[in-house]
Amino acid sequence: MLRFTTAGESHGQALVGVLEGIPAGLPLLAEHIDEQLKRRQQGYGRGRRMQIEQDAVELLSGVRAGETIGSPIAMLIRNRDWKNWQETMDPAPRPEDPKRKRAVTRVRPGHADLTGLLKYDRVDARDILERASARETTARVAIAAVCRRFLAEFGVRIGSHVVQLGDVSTTRPEPMPDDINAAADGSPLRTLDAEAEQRMIARIDAVKADGNTLGGIAEVVATGVCVGLGSHTAWDPKLDGRIGGNG
Amino acid sequence: MLRFTTAGESHGQALVGVLEGIPAGLPLLAEHIDEQLKRRQQGYGRGRRMQIEQDAVELLSGVRAGETIGSPIAMLIRNRDWKNWQETMDPAPRPEDPKRKRAVTRVRPGHADLTGLLKYDRVDARDILERASARETTARVAIAAVCRRFLAEFGVRIGSHVVQLGDVSTTRPEPMPDDINAAADGSPLRTLDAEAEQRMIARIDAVKADGNTLGGIAEVVATGVCVGLGSHTAWDPKLDGRIGGNG
Amino acid sequence: MLRFTTAGESHGQALVGVLEGIPAGLPLLAEHIDEQLKRRQQGYGRGRRMQIEQDAVELLSGVRAGETIGSPIAMLIRNRDWKNWQETMDPAPRPEDPKRKRAVTRVRPGHADLTGLLKYDRVDARDILERASARETTARVAIAAVCRRFLAEFGVRIGSHVVQLGDVSTTRPEPMPDDINAAADGSPLRTLDAEAEQRMIARIDAVKADGNTLGGIAEVVATGVCVGLGSHTAWDPKLDGRIGGNG
Amino acid sequence: MLRFTTAGESHGQALVGVLEGIPAGLPLLAEHIDEQLKRRQQGYGRGRRMQIEQDAVELLSGVRAGETIGSPIAMLIRNRDWKNWQETMDPAPRPEDPKRKRAVTRVRPGHADLTGLLKYDRVDARDILERASARETTARVAIAAVCRRFLAEFGVRIGSHVVQLGDVSTTRPEPMPDDINAAADGSPLRTLDAEAEQRMIARIDAVKADGNTLGGIAEVVATGVCVGLGSHTAWDPKLDGRIGGNG
Numbered sequence: 001m002l003r004f005t006t007a008g009e010s011h012g013q014a015l016v017g018v019l020e021g022i023p024a025g026l027p028l029l030a031e032h033i034d035e036q037l038k039r040r041q042q043g044y045g046r047g048r049r050m051q052i053e054q055d056a057v058e059l060l061s062g063v064r065a066g067e068t069i070g071s072p073i074a075m076l077i078r079n080r081d082w083k084n085w086q087e088t089m090d091p092a093p094r095p096e097d098p099k100r101k102r103a104v105t106r107v108r109p110g111h112a113d114l115t116g117l118l119k120y121d122r123v124d125a126r127d128i129l130e131r132a133s134a135r136e137t138t139a140r141v142a143i144a145a146v147c148r149r150f151l152a153e154f155g156v157r158i159g160s161h162v163v164q165l166g167d168v169s170t171t172r173p174e175p176m177p178d179d180i181n182a183a184a185d186g187s188p189l190r191t192l193d194a195e196a197e198q199r200m201i202a203r204i205d206a207v208k209a210d211g212n213t214l215g216g217i218a219e220v221v222a223t224g225v226c227v228g229l230g231s232h233t234a235w236d237p238k239l240d241g242r243i244g245g246n247g
Numbered sequence: 248m249l250r251f252t253t254a255g256e257s258h259g260q261a262l263v264g265v266l267e268g269i270p271a272g273l274p275l276l277a278e279h280i281d282e283q284l285k286r287r288q289q290g291y292g293r294g295r296r297m298q299i300e301q302d303a304v305e306l307l308s309g310v311r312a313g314e315t316i317g318s319p320i321a322m323l324i325r326n327r328d329w330k331n332w333q334e335t336m337d338p339a340p341r342p343e344d345p346k347r348k349r350a351v352t353r354v355r356p357g358h359a360d361l362t363g364l365l366k367y368d369r370v371d372a373r374d375i376l377e378r379a380s381a382r383e384t385t386a387r388v389a390i391a392a393v394c395r396r397f398l399a400e401f402g403v404r405i406g407s408h409v410v411q412l413g414d415v416s417t418t419r420p421e422p423m424p425d426d427i428n429a430a431a432d433g434s435p436l437r438t439l440d441a442e443a444e445q446r447m448i449a450r451i452d453a454v455k456a457d458g459n460t461l462g463g464i465a466e467v468v469a470t471g472v473c474v475g476l477g478s479h480t481a482w483d484p485k486l487d488g489r490i491g492g493n494g
Numbered sequence: 495m496l497r498f499t500t501a502g503e504s505h506g507q508a509l510v511g512v513l514e515g516i517p518a519g520l521p522l523l524a525e526h527i528d529e530q531l532k533r534r535q536q537g538y539g540r541g542r543r544m545q546i547e548q549d550a551v552e553l554l555s556g557v558r559a560g561e562t563i564g565s566p567i568a569m570l571i572r573n574r575d576w577k578n579w580q581e582t583m584d585p586a587p588r589p590e591d592p593k594r595k596r597a598v599t600r601v602r603p604g605h606a607d608l609t610g611l612l613k614y615d616r617v618d619a620r621d622i623l624e625r626a627s628a629r630e631t632t633a634r635v636a637i638a639a640v641c642r643r644f645l646a647e648f649g650v651r652i653g654s655h656v657v658q659l660g661d662v663s664t665t666r667p668e669p670m671p672d673d674i675n676a677a678a679d680g681s682p683l684r685t686l687d688a689e690a691e692q693r694m695i696a697r698i699d700a701v702k703a704d705g706n707t708l709g710g711i712a713e714v715v716a717t718g719v720c721v722g723l724g725s726h727t728a729w730d731p732k733l734d735g736r737i738g739g740n741g
Numbered sequence: 742m743l744r745f746t747t748a749g750e751s752h753g754q755a756l757v758g759v760l761e762g763i764p765a766g767l768p769l770l771a772e773h774i775d776e777q778l779k780r781r782q783q784g785y786g787r788g789r790r791m792q793i794e795q796d797a798v799e800l801l802s803g804v805r806a807g808e809t810i811g812s813p814i815a816m817l818i819r820n821r822d823w824k825n826w827q828e829t830m831d832p833a834p835r836p837e838d839p840k841r842k843r844a845v846t847r848v849r850p851g852h853a854d855l856t857g858l859l860k861y862d863r864v865d866a867r868d869i870l871e872r873a874s875a876r877e878t879t880a881r882v883a884i885a886a887v888c889r890r891f892l893a894e895f896g897v898r899i900g901s902h903v904v905q906l907g908d909v910s911t912t913r914p915e916p917m918p919d920d921i922n923a924a925a926d927g928s929p930l931r932t933l934d935a936e937a938e939q940r941m942i943a944r945i946d947a948v949k950a951d952g953n954t955l956g957g958i959a960e961v962v963a964t965g966v967c968v969g970l971g972s973h974t975a976w977d978p979k980l981d982g983r984i985g986g987n988g
Contacts, residue, residue, distance in 0.1 A: 001495065005746045005759050006482060007802045007815035014801050016815040018748050018759055020728055024861035024868065029833065059832035060755050060817075061748045064868060065841055066834030070861040071727045071872040074748035074757040076801075076817075091800035092770065093807030100806055112479040119475030120765035120811040127765065127805060131812040132479035140482060228366030232359040232379035233565045234514055235253060235387060236492075245483075245492015248742065252499045252512050254555045254568035261554050263568040265499050265512055267975055271614035271621065276586065306585040307508050307570075308501045311621060312594060313587030317614040318625040318974045321501035321510040323554075323570075338553040339523065340560030347559055367518035367564040374518065374558060378565040480812045481761055500976060606973040613969030626973035634976060722860030726853040726873035729747060729881060730986075739977075739986015 002147070006139035008077075009130035011085040015077045017139035019146055022062070024070035026150055033057040033075065036145035037138065039181075044188035044201060054080070057142050075142045079135075089130070100124055155224040160184065162191040165216040166203045170196040180221055190218075249394070253386035255324075256377035258332040262324045264386035266393055269309070271317035273397055280304040280322065283392035284385065286428075291435035291448060301327070304389050322389045326382075336377070347371055402471040407431065409438040412447040412463040413454070427468055437465075496641070500633035502571075503624035505579040509571045511633035513640055516556070518564035520644055527551040527569065530639035531632065533675075538682035538695060548574070551636050569636045573629075583624070594618055649718040654678065656685040659694040659710040660701070674715055684712075743888070747880035749818075750871035752826040756818045758880035760887055763803070765811035767891055774798040774816065777886035778879065780922075785929035785942060795821070798883050816883045820876075830871070841865055896965040901925065903932040906957040907944045911937040921962055931959075 001021050008015030037055035055077050062073030079085070087094070088101040104125040107113035116128030148158060159180025163170050170193035177183035177192065184190040191197050207214055230239025248268050255262030284302035302324050309320030326332070334341070335348040351372040354360035363375030395405060406427025410417050417440035424430040424439065431437040438444050454461055477486025495515050502509030531549035549571050556567030573579070581588070582595040598619040601607035610622030642652060653674025657664050664687035671677040671686065678684040685691050701708055724733025742762050749756035778796035796818050803814030820826070828835070829842040845866040848854035857869030889899060900921025904911050911934035918924035918933065925931040932938050948955055971980025 003746075004482075005744075005761065005813065007759050007761075007813035009802055009805075009812065012802050013799075014815075016757065016759065016801055018746050018757065020746065020748075024863055058754075060757055061750055061753050063832040064750075064830060064871075066832070069863065069868040069872070070725075070857075071750065072746065072748035074755075089805060091804040091807070115475055116479055116811075119478070122765055122810065127810040128479065130805075131810070228362055231366070231564075232363055232375065235251075241492045245488045250499075252497075252514065252566065254512050254514075254566035256555055256558075256565065259555050260552075261568075263510065263512065263554055265501050265510065267499065267501075271616055305507075307510055308503055308506050310585040311503075311583060311624075313585070316616065316621040316625070317610075317972075318503065319499065319501035319510075321508075336558060338557040338560070363564075369518055369563065374563040377558075378563070478811075498976075609969055610973055613972070622973065630976075722856055725860070726857055726869065729745075729877075735986045739982045 004140075004143045006136060006143070008079075008136065008139060009089060010079075010133035010135040011081060011130060012079060012089050013082050013086075014079060015135065015139045017075045017077075017143045018072050019062075019075075019143045020072045022068050022070075022073060022146060022150055024068055026068040026153065027066055028059075028063050028068050028073075028146060028149055029066055030057050030059055032149050033059075033142050033145040036141050036148065037077070039185060040138065040141045042185065042188070043190065044204065055138055073146060075139070077138055077142060088126075100126070102126060104129060154226075156222060157224055158220065158222045160190070160218050160220045162189055162200075163217050163219045165189065165191075165200040166207070166214040168196055168199045168203055176221070251387075251390045253383060253390070255326075255383065255386060256336060257326075257380035257382040258328060258377060259326060259336050260329050260333075261326060262382065262386045262389075264322045264324075264390045265319050266309075266322075266390045267319045269315050269317075269320060269393060269397055271315055273315040273400065274313055275306075275310050275315050275320075275393060275396055276313055277304050277306055279396050280306075280389050280392040283388050283395065284324070286432060287385065287388045289432065289435070290437065291451065302385055320393060322386070324385055324389060335373075347373070349373060351376060401473075403469060404471055405467065405469045407437070407465050407467045409436055409447075410464050410466045412436065412438075413450045413461040415443055415446045415450055417443040423468070498634075498637045500630060500637070502573075502630065502633060503583060504627035504629040505573060505575060505624060506583050507576050507580075508573060509629065509633045509636075511569045511571075511637045512566050513556075513569075513637045514566045516562050516564075516567060516640060516644055518562055520562040520647065521560055522553075522557050522562050522567075522640060522643055523560060524551050524553055526643050527553075527636050527639040530635050530642065531571070533679060534632065534635045536679065536682075537684065538698065549632060567640060569633070571632055571636060582620075594620070596620060598623060648720075650716060651718055652714065652716045654684070654712050654714045656683055656694075657711050657713045659683065659685075660697045660708040662690055662693045662697055664690040670715070745881075745884045747877060747884070749820075749877070749880060750830060751820075751874035751876040752822065752871060753820060753830050754823050754827075755820060756876065756880045756883075758816045758818075758884045759813050760803075760816075760884045761813045763809050763811075763814060763887060763891055765809055767809040767894065768807055769800075769804050769809050769814075769887060769890055770807055771798050771800055773890050774800075774883050774886040777882050777889065778818070780926060781879065781882045783926065783929070784931065785945065796879055814887060816880070818879055818883060829867075841867070843867060845870060895967075897963060898965055899961065899963045901931070901959050901961045903930055903941075904958050904960045906930065906932075906941040907948070907955040909937055909940045909944055917962070 002019070003021060004017065004019045006015070006017050034056055037057065041055065058076040058078075060074040060076055062068055062071045104113070105123070107117065107125050108129075111129065112132035113125040113128055116122070116132060117125055120128065122128060151158070157179075161180055161184040163172070170191050173192050180192075183192055187194070187197055189197050189200050191200065204214060230242060231237040235241070249266070250268060251264065251266045253262070253264050281303055284304065288302065305323040305325075307321040307323055309315055309318045351360070352370070354364065354372055355376075358376065359379035360372040360375055363369070363379060364372055367375065369375060398405070404426075408427055408431040410419075417438050420439050427439075430439055434441070434444055436444050436447050438447065451461060477489060478484040482488070496513070497515060498511065498513045500509070500511050528550050531551065535549065552570040552572075554568040554570055556562055556565045598607070599617070601611065601619055602623075605623065606626035607619040607622055610616070610626060611619055614622065616622060645652070651673075655674055655678040657666075664685050667686050674686075677686055681688070681691055683691050683694050685694065698708060724736060725731040729735070743760070744762060745758065745760045747756070747758050775797055778798065782796065799817040799819075801815040801817055803809055803812045845854070846864070848858065848866050852870065853873035854866040854869055857863070857873060858866055861869065863869060892899070898920075902921055902925040904913075911932050914933050921933075924933055928935070928938055930938050930941050932941065945955060971983060972978040976982070
């Protein structure tokens with residue numbers, strides 16, 4: 001069975017992902033993963049961070065001579081900005097400077113800051129937000145890239161595109177492009193409707209000026225999937241529940 | 248940690264639910280569970296089955312003298328219609344009648360019939376639909392009734408109501424009723440908007456005449472919940488993921 | 495994946511076992527299970543209980559017309575002595591008799607009584623010992639009987655015999671009998687060394703007269719097993735760890 | 742709940758351990774872990790490897806300013822010999838040298854080599870033995886060191902000593918030393934019986950000359966443990982099963 005774990009703070013030394021259960025003998029190169037990490041860093045209206053980081057994976061284990069060997073695949077993705085954050089995020093105590101650097105004491109609405117401070121009994125919200133961060137998804141993208149590589153052996157292909165942003169809906173192209181990701185990656189908003197995209201961008205710029213953000217809906221399409229994933233026999237293996245639970 | 252399992256076919260002898268991890272010393276009566284089982288059997292436009300069954304739980308284990316004792320709580324809910332289905336659903340083979348009774352060979356769209364037949368390599372879709380059935384939720388309602396009883400000790404109350412059916416949306420009452428379930432149970436559609444309800448009923452009747460069904464949205468409201476359920480620290484303990492995954 | 499749960503008190507109404515993950519299409523009769531339940535009730539020096547109970551399984555779900563259908567297999571084994579224990583073990587409160595019947599307040603050394611009372615905050619050790627009882631294994635034997643039936647399809651056969659009791663060791667027969675269980679079941683102590691058995695019986699009688707018991711070692715032999723069960727790749731799938739953990 | 746994962750090959754770039762569930766606010770320094778890593782590298786008759794490696798942990802995440810913050814603790818322990826093994830163990834393919842370096846094609850009895858080759862369908866047993874290696878325990882010792890640090894907050898102390906090696910048994914000191922580990926670490930075989938130790942060493946030297954090894958028994962003693970770890974209520978939370986299963 002596949003299982004995975006991630007670790008790492010947003011401005012820590014590195015992000016770590018460990019994936020267990022991939023069979024031996026799968027051809028796997030760092031390039032397969034870096035390609036997906038790069039795709040993650042694109043997009044309109046995203047933070048400055050995306051320009052700083054150019055993520056590259058280091059395969060620490062589980063891969064030898066370009067092939068998996070069955071053991072856990074540990075992946076390290078260094079935070080390039082670490083040198084500027086080491087003082088703030090150092091695991092070792094710094095007695096000469098008892099006050100923590102860059103402490104965050106004003107919690108942000110809509111974030112895990114306040115809940116995290118209460119649950120974990122912290123005073124500096126940085127202890128929470130460093131982990132409750134979009135940067136955490138980097139390790140998951142790396143893990144998913146290995147799974148994607150594995151599924152490709154069986155002809156399974158996964159693509160996604162944005163179908164709604166705020167109140168702007170898209171019209172689906174007819175027929176859908178053969179390679180959805182290739183088509184969507186050509187758009188800064190990853191949508192397949194160029195006309196709607198213009199209105200989306202206008203909406204983003206407008207709410208950004210107000211200091212606000214927008215939600216949306218993305219559609220994920222998997223082709224070549226075999227019949228019978230999930231099961232009706234119990235409450236927890238149902239496929240929609242597993243997808244809804246990210247698990 | 249809490250964990251639970253359900254078993255039982257829709258027209259089998261009984262449904263079974265096992266709940267583990269409820270602490271000892273919780274006052275618990277069969278009535279607490281039957282009350283929720285009864286609530287489950289109400290509602291406009293539901294099947295004839297609801298009239299046949301009047302569910303009553305038998306507490307087989309884990310409860311003594313009206314209190315939990317810490318061991319697994321096994322619950323049995325008999326299917327009252329079993330006598331009419333025993334021949335069809337008997338676990339023992341019936342060599343004198345090699346053809347199965349009431350075999351289902353026309354799979355229904357939108358159901359697990361076809362996928363289940365392929366995945367489990369069956370020829371009679373009854374082997375699938377008997378488990379992929381709304382009746383399975385009976386055991387989950389029984390399990391949830393125990394959890395509800397447990398949460399009540401901490402002042403946590405959970406209520407739900409229908410906020411959309413097909414294209415009919417509701418207006419939320421202002422303020423919300425103190426006991427949402429009591430208010431919603433008074434409506435055949437479990438909605439708090441009497442005006443919208445009339446339109447929902449008209450829509451149900453119309454699509455039913457076409458041999459169709461409607462989807463909808465229900466809102467679940469929990470009050471008295473402590474801060475910090477779930478966690479931001481990993482991909483799987485996030486609260487929305489756990490709720491989305493029914494787990 | 496296979497998973498299972500058991501429930502039920504020693505003098506409660508019934509024992510319950512639920513087994514999930516057995517594929518559809520496995521021929522399975524109640525007799526397959528009852529045969530193993532009967533084997534469980536044999537043996538020299540065991541309690542009077544064994545004579546009272548003659549266990550018989552009721553297959554509540556997951557089996558139809560003599561074949562599994564892929565859904566959870568719920569099994570019920572009634573406690574025949576229930577009528578004599580209903581007052582003591584009734585899940586409902588009995589207000590007319592506030593003191594519990596047959597309360598146990600002298601904890602037994604070497605049992606879970608004391609630890610259980612402290613952990614679960616009970617005053618009557620019956621709340622603990624009813625579950626921490628050899629009778630609980632009945633449900634596990636029923637579950638294992640289904641697994642045994644499944645493994646037989648692949649030519650895997652599992653047998654066991656006692657190789658040591660107290661300080662009495664056995665000599666292994668050379669060669670081992672083809673059907674270890676058939677041979678061992680012929681012995682009241684389930685040993686394959688008739689000479690050692692006489693000394694074991696003498697030892698049991700001696701310690702029993704002192705109000706004591708004896709430990710021992712049983713060997714379980716599985717034949718026809720495929721190569722590669724378990725895995726070296728992580729700490730938890732190792733086969734000896736899984737066997738040692740009963741999991 | 743605590744959970745952990747390890748990754749890393751014996752001669753790979755590094756070993757990785759990830760521990761999740763340690764509460765925030767625990768004082769934790771790399772020294773706490775290094776001290777246990779050093780203890781792991783002692784002992785009579787162990788391999789040359791122990792002299793090469795002087796393990797030091799890098800805390801990649803989950804710790805800030807000398808305190809845990811609640812997020813996963815990722816630990817990296819580099820293999821100092823990596824420079825000599827990079828060609829052999831490189832994750833990237835080396836097309837110029839299609840034959841793998843240092844391939845192992847003679848499987849060793851008593852090791853995972855043969856089973857692993859068959860299960861994972863490999864031809865070079867190095868793909869197996871690099872993971873099925875005592876070096877894997879390094880990451881587990883690091884993880885356990887954090888748990889040990891955590892338990893120390895509650896006055897729980899864990900010590901161990903060798904009580905048997907081959908056929909040489911020890912006599913327990915009376916009373917046991919207050920700090921068992923401190924006493925045992927003073928012995929090359931980690932036994933508290935100096936006289937037996939001499940005989941153990943003689944036995945090791947003798948079998949080593951024959952190209953053989955010896956098994957033994959170690960006793961682990963935990964003091965300050967609260968009542969009620971584990972539970973009698975189900976088959977899997979029983980404490981002895983969890984210890985036996987390393988889980």
